[in-house]
Amino acid sequence: xxPELISSLKQFAPEGVIISGxxxxxxxxxxxxxxxxxxxxxxxxxxSCILGALVxxxxxxxxxxxxxxxxIQSDGVTTFFRLLFFFSCAGGTLLAYETKVLDRDSLSxxxxxxLCVTFGMCLMASATNVLMLYxxxxxxxIISFVMAGLKRDDARSNEASLKYLxxxxxxxxxxxxxxxxxxxxxxxxxxGDIAKALIEGGGEPKWAILLSMVMVYVGLAxxxxxxxxxxxxxxxxxxxxxxxTAFFSIAPKxxxxxxxxxFFLCVLSTPGEAGVWTPMALGHGAWTQAIxxxxxxxxxxxxxxxxxQKNVKRILAYSSVAHVGxxxxxxVSANAFGVTAVLFYLVAYCLMNLGAFWVVGLxxxxxxxxxxxxxxxxxxxxxxxxxxxxIFLFSLTGIPMFSGFVGKFLLFSNVVQTPGFLWLxxxxxxxxxxxxxxxxxxxxxxxxDKPDTVVEAPVSSVHRIALAVLAIPTMVLGLYFEPILKxxxxxxxxxx
Amino acid sequence: xxxxxxxxxxxxxVAALFSVGxxxxxxxxxxxxxxxxxxxxxxxVNLYVAKVSLALHSGAGLVLVVFAITxxxxxxxxxLAIILNLYRAKRSVDVDMFTGLKG
Numbered sequence: 001x002x003p004e005l006i007s008s009l010k011q012f013a014p015e016g017v018i019i020s021g022x023x024x025x026x027x028x029x030x031x032x033x034x035x036x037x038x039x040x041x042x043x044x045x046x047x048s049c050i051l052g053a054l055v056x057x058x059x060x061x062x063x064x065x066x067x068x069x070x071x072i073q074s075d076g077v078t079t080f081f082r083l084l085f086f087f088s089c090a091g092g093t094l095l096a097y098e099t100k101v102l103d104r105d106s107l108s109x110x111x112x113x114x115l116c117v118t119f120g121m122c123l124m125a126s127a128t129n130v131l132m133l134y135x136x137x138x139x140x141x142i143i144s145f146v147m148a149g150l151k152r153d154d155a156r157s158n159e160a161s162l163k164y165l166x167x168x169x170x171x172x173x174x175x176x177x178x179x180x181x182x183x184x185x186x187x188x189x190x191x192g193d194i195a196k197a198l199i200e201g202g203g204e205p206k207w208a209i210l211l212s213m214v215m216v217y218v219g220l221a222x223x224x225x226x227x228x229x230x231x232x233x234x235x236x237x238x239x240x241x242x243x244x245t246a247f248f249s250i251a252p253k254x255x256x257x258x259x260x261x262x263f264f265l266c267v268l269s270t271p272g273e274a275g276v277w278t279p280m281a282l283g284h285g286a287w288t289q290a291i292x293x294x295x296x297x298x299x300x301x302x303x304x305x306x307x308x309q310k311n312v313k314r315i316l317a318y319s320s321v322a323h324v325g326x327x328x329x330x331x332v333s334a335n336a337f338g339v340t341a342v343l344f345y346l347v348a349y350c351l352m353n354l355g356a357f358w359v360v361g362l363x364x365x366x367x368x369x370x371x372x373x374x375x376x377x378x379x380x381x382x383x384x385x386x387x388x389x390x391i392f393l394f395s396l397t398g399i400p401m402f403s404g405f406v407g408k409f410l411l412f413s414n415v416v417q418t419p420g421f422l423w424l425x426x427x428x429x430x431x432x433x434x435x436x437x438x439x440x441x442x443x444x445x446x447x448x449d450k451p452d453t454v455v456e457a458p459v460s461s462v463h464r465i466a467l468a469v470l471a472i473p474t475m476v477l478g479l480y481f482e483p484i485l486k487x488x489x490x491x492x493x494x495x496x
Numbered sequence: 497x498x499x500x501x502x503x504x505x506x507x508x509x510v511a512a513l514f515s516v517g518x519x520x521x522x523x524x525x526x527x528x529x530x531x532x533x534x535x536x537x538x539x540x541v542n543l544y545v546a547k548v549s550l551a552l553h554s555g556a557g558l559v560l561v562v563f564a565i566t567x568x569x570x571x572x573x574x575x576l577a578i579i580l581n582l583y584r585a586k587r588s589v590d591v592d593m594f595t596g597l598k599g
Contacts, residue, residue, distance in 0.1 A: 130560075131556070131560050131563060134560075134563070134567070135563060138567045142567075142570050142571055142574050145574050145578065146577075146578075149578055149581065152581055155585055155596055158578070158581055158582050158585065158594075159594045159596050160597065161578050162527065162579070162582055162591070162594055163594075165574065165575050165578055166527070166534075166591070169531075169534045169571055169575070170521055173534055173538050174518075176538070176541050176564060177514060177537070177540075177541045177544075179560075180541045180544045180560075183548055183556075183557055183560070184548045187548075187552050187554065189557075189560065235597040238597050239597050
């Protein structure tokens with residue numbers, strides 16, 4: 001073992017913990033079939049995530065370092081995404097075990113698959129090589145297809161997995177064609193060498209570079225469900241089991257943003273002084289202008305389609321598309337502040353979206369339906385559910401005093417500080433106003449409408465604790481956000 | 497140092513194969529044929545990467561090809577399982593049969 005490999009493995013330890021958990025689950029499933037009936041797989045996943053998070057904190061890098069001959073980069077941004085993934089993996093698994101959506105047999109499969117996806121997401125968010133990025137994305141995608149269809153007897157779940165599979169496979173095929181064109185033009189697969197070749201060679205031929213970047217955007221846009229590759233989102237989110245949807249709506253999206261941050265800033269930009277990049281010109285302008293337009297289209301499509309939907313999971317799916325639009329705004333400045341804003345918003349988004357889907361899962365457990373009709377009077381049946389859902393939805397809207405507002409404020413101020421993009425901030429604010437309409441619709445159903453039938457089903461204390469753990473930071477981060485912001489800033493400072 | 501564009505016939509062959517796959521995905525309704533079209537797209541890319549790799553005398557591209565083949569195999573395995581499950585329910589693999597999710 002060379003010293004380089006040993007130091008690489010040390011920085012790769014959090015992923016190692018996840019792989020160990022995965023292997024342990026495999027073996028346990030094989031030699032102890034009765035564990036399928038118990039909660040043992042849940043504890044293995046929770047233990048792996050907690051241990052993984054502790055190891056991540058233990059190996060926080062003080063500066064960026066390339067691992068495994070440059071296929072992976074370990075820096076503060078890697079650390080951030082690892083923690084976010086471990087948190088959402090633990091949250092998703094807990095939700096799956098505590099609701100009655102999945103049967104016992106599917107649950108042990110769910111635990112295996114979600115750990116596997118978590119590993120793939122860690123690769124995605126730290127890859128600095130297009131081959132590594134491709135493998136990371138495919139690890140996440142292929143297993144996501146299975147997870148969407150985890151309810152084998154449910155026609156909607158099957159259909160969701162078919163749609164996810166077909167569009168996902170095509171998007172990744174287009175993306176790898178883009179990678180191969182990049183390889184053909186620059187002769188390298190490493191981000192650093194690609195960027196160097198693009199600068200030195202002037203990026204000739206220009207049309208090939210532009211075409212390849214559009215193709216790579218197709219693949220990334222599919223993963224984060226940005227315009228024009230957002231159309232699968234509502235169908236898959238509606239059809240997939242609710243815990244799976246809750247997980248899909250936060251973690252793979254965050255992983256896509258991790259990959260996008262690295263790709264946009266390491267390949268398509270030239271680094272200036274610390275924390276500032278100069279975006280490279282593609283076609284008639286810098287790529288930041290294209291991202292600004294796509295950001296506007298994404299949030300418009302998400303917000304306008306959400307109005308008039310009858311299924312709450314569908315509303316939240318379109319709302320997640322809109323949030324991707326807001327998040328894309330962080331890229332237009334191509335500086336460290338923009339990256340910090342994206343990361344902070346991801347934290348807030350992770351908390352509030354997981355919480356909103358958690359409440360949807362609980363309501364669906366009671367009423368056997370996720371339609372707006374089923375939410376009628378839930379606030380009066382169980383005020384705790386009603387209040388926490390109100391917190392999550394207000395935060396998603398971006399009303400002051402909630403964490404969503406601080407996240408949006410950072411994103412918008414990032415845009416305003418970038419010359420020539422004031423219009424983007426204006427459209428973003430207007431979009432937030434539009435989003436209030438459909439969020440308020442859910443709240444109206446929960447609090448103002450009378451229920452058709454009153455279902456007496458007490459919510460267990462595990463759910464109450466979990467919802468409190470998600471709701472309290474959502475409120476606290478709206479007022480006392482400085483510590484998290486400082487930590488995020490110091491993590492981004494090591495990114496280059 | 498790189499494969500010059502527009503002068504090499506491989507580019508046209510690859511673009512043609514990829515387009516055939518993409519067209520097949522867009523117009524065919526049979527889920528199995530769609531999977532085959534996706535396979536065609538991936539293999540067109542593999543051909544291109546192998547050619548570039550040979551021209552550059554670099555092994556990185558060949559590694560990409562090997563991984564792409566593996567990933568494609570995994571994708572098809574999962575895809576066939578999903579399609580088989582759908583076939584059991586509706587006795588058809590026509591994608592137009594599966595339109596239960598609408599907004």
